[in-house]
Each structure stands twice: as C-alpha cells, then as structure tokens.
Amino acid sequence: MTEKHYIQHTINKEEKVISIREVYKSFGDLHVLRGVNLDVYKGENIVVLGRSGTGKSVLIKLLVGLLKQDRGTINVLGQEVSQLKAKELDALRLRVGFSFQNSALYDSMNIRQNLEFPLVMNRKQLTPKEIGLLVDEVLDAVGLKDKKEQLPSDLSGGQRKRIGIARTLILKPEIMLYDEPTSGLDPITSAEINELINEVQERYNTSSIIITHDLTCAKETADRVAMLLDGMFVSVGSFEEVFATQEERIQSFYNYNFTK
Amino acid sequence: MFFTRSRPKRYIFSKGIDDTLIGVYNAYLFVARFFKEAFTKPFHFRVVVDQCFEIGLRSLTLITLTGFVTGVVFTKQSRPSLEVFGAASWLPSLISIALVRALGSLVTALICAGKVGSSIGAELGSMRVTEQIDAMEVSAVNPFKYLVVTRVWATVIAVPILSLYCTTVGLLGSYLNVHTHEDTSFISFMESAFEAISFIDLFTAVAKSVVFGFTIGMIGTYKGFNASQGTRGVGRAANQAVVLSMFLIFIEEIVIVQISNWIKFF
Ligand SMILES: Nc1ncnc2c1ncn2[C@@H]1O[C@H](COP(=O)(O)OP(=O)(O)OP(=O)(O)O)[C@@H](O)[C@H]1O
Ligand SMILES: [Mg+2]
Numbered sequence: 001m002t003e004k005h006y007i008q009h010t011i012n013k014e015e016k017v018i019s020i021r022e023v024y025k026s027f028g029d030l031h032v033l034r035g036v037n038l039d040v041y042k043g044e045n046i047v048v049l050g051r052s053g054t055g056k057s058v059l060i061k062l063l064v065g066l067l068k069q070d071r072g073t074i075n076v077l078g079q080e081v082s083q084l085k086a087k088e089l090d091a092l093r094l095r096v097g098f099s100f101q102n103s104a105l106y107d108s109m110n111i112r113q114n115l116e117f118p119l120v121m122n123r124k125q126l127t128p129k130e131i132g133l134l135v136d137e138v139l140d141a142v143g144l145k146d147k148k149e150q151l152p153s154d155l156s157g158g159q160r161k162r163i164g165i166a167r168t169l170i171l172k173p174e175i176m177l178y179d180e181p182t183s184g185l186d187p188i189t190s191a192e193i194n195e196l197i198n199e200v201q202e203r204y205n206t207s208s209i210i211i212t213h214d215l216t217c218a219k220e221t222a223d224r225v226a227m228l229l230d231g232m233f234v235s236v237g238s239f240e241e242v243f244a245t246q247e248e249r250i251q252s253f254y255n256y257n258f259t260k
Numbered sequence: 261m262f263f264t265r266s267r268p269k270r271y272i273f274s275k276g277i278d279d280t281l282i283g284v285y286n287a288y289l290f291v292a293r294f295f296k297e298a299f300t301k302p303f304h305f306r307v308v309v310d311q312c313f314e315i316g317l318r319s320l321t322l323i324t325l326t327g328f329v330t331g332v333v334f335t336k337q338s339r340p341s342l343e344v345f346g347a348a349s350w351l352p353s354l355i356s357i358a359l360v361r362a363l364g365s366l367v368t369a370l371i372c373a374g375k376v377g378s379s380i381g382a383e384l385g386s387m388r389v390t391e392q393i394d395a396m397e398v399s400a401v402n403p404f405k406y407l408v409v410t411r412v413w414a415t416v417i418a419v420p421i422l423s424l425y426c427t428t429v430g431l432l433g434s435y436l437n438v439h440t441h442e443d444t445s446f447i448s449f450m451e452s453a454f455e456a457i458s459f460i461d462l463f464t465a466v467a468k469s470v471v472f473g474f475t476i477g478m479i480g481t482y483k484g485f486n487a488s489q490g491t492r493g494v495g496r497a498a499n500q501a502v503v504l505s506m507f508l509i510f511i512e513e514i515v516i517v518q519i520s521n522w523i524k525f526f
Pocket of ligand 1: 027030032050052053054055056057058059101192
C-alpha cells in the first residue's frame with residue numbers, strides 16, 4: 001500500500017471553497033445529519049469516511065442542492081446553496097462536478113453522447129469539433145478512448161464509474177464530489193481510480209470531497225480525512241491523526257478494513 | 261427541485277384518504293409545473309420530434325391493425341340490422357359517425373395508454389431510481405423540461421395524428437367490406453361517409469385526442485418522475501400509468517361527449 005506519494009499541488013489554506021456549518025437533515029423520524037461542520041480548502045482532497053447509512057451521500061447532495069438541509073448553512077464557492085434561485089443554482093452546479101455512487105450514466109445514450117450531453121446543453125458556443133476534442137481529452141484522462149460508441153450497458157462496473165467521472169470532468173469543475181468511486185471494484189481497478197483522482201487534483205487543481213469506506217482509497221487520495229459518526233464529524237485531520245485515536249468505533253472501522 | 265410535499269406524520273382522516281389527497285395535491289402541483297414550464301425556453305424541439313417518432317413507431321402497427329379490424333367488423337355486424345329496414349346504404353354514414361365521434365380517438369388513446377404511457381412510466385422511472393434524473397439536474401439541465409415537458413408535448417401532438425390515422429384506416433376497412441357486397445366506388449363511399457360528419461364532430465374528435473394525449477403523457481411522466489423504491493418502483497410506475505390513464509380516458513370521453521352535445525344543442 002502506497003501513501004499519497006506526490007504532493008505537487010498547492011493547498012491554499014486561506015481560501016475555503018466549501019464551508020458547512022451546523023447542518024441538520026432528517027427524513028421523517030430518521031435524523032441523518034446532526035450538526036455537521038466542515039471546511040474544504042482550495043486544491044485539497046478531503047476524504048469522508050463513515051459506515052453505510054450514516055448520511056455521506058446525503059451530505060454531498062446537500063452541497064449541490066439535490067436535497068435541502070433542515071437547519072444550518074452550506075456555503076459553496078462563496079454562495080449560500082439553499083438561498084439560490086434556480087438560475088444561480090445551475091450556474092453553481094456547472095462549477096461543481098458530482099460523480100454518482102452508481103455512475104448514473106444515461107442508458108439511452110452511448111458513451112460519447114453521455115459525455116457530450118453536459119456540453120451540448122450548457123456550452124452553446126462550442127462547435128461540434130471542439131466538443132469532440134473535449135470528449136477525447138476526458139476519455140483519455142480516464143483511459144477509455146476505445147469505448148466511445150458503446151452503450152453504458154456494454155461496460156463493466158469499473159468502466160462505468162470512470163465514464164461517470166469523465167462526464168463530470170468535462171465541464172472542468174472547480175470542485176469534484178466523488179461518491180464511493182472505488183466501491184465494488186477489484187483492488188487493481190480501485191488503484192487506477194485512486195490515481196485518476198490524484199491526477200485530476202494535479203491537472204486541474206480541483207478541490208475534492210471523496211466519499212468512501214475503502215481505507216486504501218482514503219490513504220492514497222486524502223490530504224485530510226473526516227470521520228462521520230452519528231451524523232457529525234467526530235474527527236478531522238490527516239489519515240494518521242484520525243486513526244491514532246483510541247475512540248473505539250474509529251478503531252474498529254480501521255481494523256475491519258485492514259485485518260479482514 | 262422540491263415540489264413534492266412529503267407525508268405528514270399524523271393522519272387527518274385515515275392513512276388511505278390522506279395518501280390519496282396528498283397524491284392528488286402532488287399531481288396538481290406536477291401539472292401546474294408543466295404549464296409553468298411548457299411555454300418557456302429552452303424548448304428542446306429535437307427531443308419532442310424524436311419522441312413523436314418514437315410514439316408513432318411504437319404504436320403504429322397495433323393502431324393500424326385495430327383500426328382496420330374495427331372498420332371491417334363493425335361494418336359486417338351492422339349490415340344485417342340495417343338491411344332489415346332496407347337501409348344498407350346508410351352504412352357509410354353510420355360507420356363514419358361511429359369512427360369519428362367515438363371509436364377512432366378512443367381506440368387510439370387506449371392503445372397509446374398501453375404502449376406509450378407504460379413505456380414513458382418505465383423509462384422515467386428507471387431514470388429516477390438509477391439517479392439519472394439527479395445526474396441531469398446536477399449538470400444544470402432541468403430534467404422536468406428535458407424529460408417531462410418534451411414527452412407531454414409529444415403525446416399531445418402525436419395522439420391526435422394517430423387518431424386521425426386510425427379513423428382513416430377504419431374507414432378503409434369498412435369500405436373493403438362494403439365493396440365486397442355492393443359495387444360502391446371509393447369516392448361515393450367517402451362522400452356519403454363525410455356527409456354525416458359535421459365540423460363540430462371533427463373538432464370534438466381532435467380536441468378529445470389532444471386531451472387524451474395530454475392525459476397519457478402527464479400520467480406516464482408523473483408516475484415515472486416520482487418513482488421510488490428501486491426496480492419494483494419502475495414496474496409499478498409503468499403499471500399505474502396504464503391503469504390510471506385508461507381510467508381517466510374513459511371519464512374524459514363521457515364528459516367531453518356531454519359537453520359537445522350541449523354545444524350542438526345551442
Ligand atoms: N431521499 C431520501 N428519503 C428518505 N430517506 C433517505 C433519503 N436519502 C437518504 N435517506 C436515508 O438517509 C440515510 C443515509 O443515506 P445515505 O445514502 O447518505 O447513506 P451513505 O452514508 O451514503 O451510505 P452508503 O455508504 O451505503 O452509500 C439512510 O438511512 C437512507 O435511508
Ligand atoms: Mg452513499
């Protein structure tokens with residue numbers, strides 16, 4: 001297992017791109033988030049760890065306005081997400097890439113059309129040729145150039161994940177949100193995705209939130225790790241800092257990942 | 261977008277009644293949103309046209325077959341009764357009245373509810389449960405406009421055209437049957453067929469089809485767009501879309517016939 005080996009990117013601790021304060025969210029009687037606080041700085045990869053069902057996906061859905069918090073404030077790129085009008089929210093969403101847990105590729109379109117879709121809909125000034133070049137660029141970045149004319153159903157789970165990431169990269173977002181990019185993948189494919197995440201950070205100087213329960217992924221991609229337990233971040237820091245604790249549940253999270 | 265009211269914790273009447281009322285209210289919000297977004301940019305013309313073709317392709321064979329058989333069989337079955345009164349020459353008018361006023365649009369609507377409504381429900385339903393609709397939303401595309409509005413426009417446009425087509429095929433079927441018994445020319449058959457039809461009949465037929473098309477599109481998209489609970493939800497969305505739109509089509513048929521009769525009366 002390799003540690004995050006190259007840190008050529010610059011993290012600007014002065015510039016916050018995301019700032020979450022005292023956020024609560026429940027569904028009926030189910031209190032999912034109970035006072036979440038988190039800052040994400042420019043150029044940093046932050047990994048959110050937590051057990052299944054603790055509300056990790058809910059948290060990043062709040063960031064792009066797919067869900068609305070009950071209480072608290074969420075500031076993304078200087079804007080208060082829950083206060084935005086539809087137009088402003090769309091403008092913000094173009095600057096934030098969201099890669100879904102299950103890829104969410106449009107299954108009626110082939111890979112090329114999937115990748116073109118965000119451009120065709122949002123970058124009206126681009127010519128078909130320019131769009132083609134951008135498609136090739138992101139396909140190259142995720143290493144799947146030969147799959148352009150295939151349907152999502154023809155791809156493996158790992159390939160779909162990479163196309164899902166490519167589709168969000170194509171708009172050159174300032175923030176990337178990865179929902180479990182490596183879950184259900186074999187270790188080699190996972191390692192490729194981890195590399196891809198680091199490469200994106202370097203190449204485009206994006207800030208990222210990476211949700212995972214895969215500690216290898218955390219170790220390789222994280223500048224900081226945030227541990228979500230009982231609807232709050234109980235520990236935020238470097239990978240070593242977070243797991244140096246005696247807190248039982250954090251320890252067991254670590255042990256289950258590495259001793260099984 | 262947060263237009264769906266979630267269920268309150270305590271029931272005002274009972275679970276069943278409350279759920280129904282909330283369902284009706286949510287459906288009302290959905291339809292209201294359609295009217296708010298149907299007439300503003302962007303229009304996605306390409307998608308509407310594609311959808312129209314899709315609807316046509318999906319239902320054309322069945323409509324042709326059903327329309328034709330309806331024409332033939334209806335003529336065949338009516339002949340003996342009319343012959344008793346020596347009025348077999350009225351066959352063309354009888355058939356055209358039946359086809360234009362009722363059968364053409366009703367048969368088409370029912371076929372479309374079955375074939376088109378269910379596939380819209382299933383398509384949007386699976387897009388919902390696999391988060392494709394969310395994916396659209398986060399790439400700053402309004403999925404309501406792109407998926408719902410376009411499909412409802414398509415059904416509103418395609419169903420009346422298919423109804424006219426169905427009526428025409430039915431008349432052709434009827435003519436074939438008439439032709440095997442009497443030596444009526446096609447022209448004179450059509451002349452006597454259209455003599456019986458007034459402008460208001462045609463207008464009502466088209467208006468009715470527009471309403472049916474709207475119903476099919478609206479219910480298919482509503483059920484699909486609000487699908488939940490995984491793959492089972494997709495099947496349920498498709499199924500409910502068919503049942504509910506057929507039910508509404510029958511009610512609308514009765515109401516519209518009543519209204520057009522009043523209009524004729526004045
Ligand atoms: N739209 C919703 N309506 C009702 N409940 C929801 C909704 N979305 C999420 N939940 C509930 O919120 C809780 C947290 O869900 P979430 O998807 O965020 O978990 P997660 O941490 O991402 O888990 P996993 O690692 O398995 O993806 C779950 O119990 C889920 O049932
Ligand atoms: Mg999740």
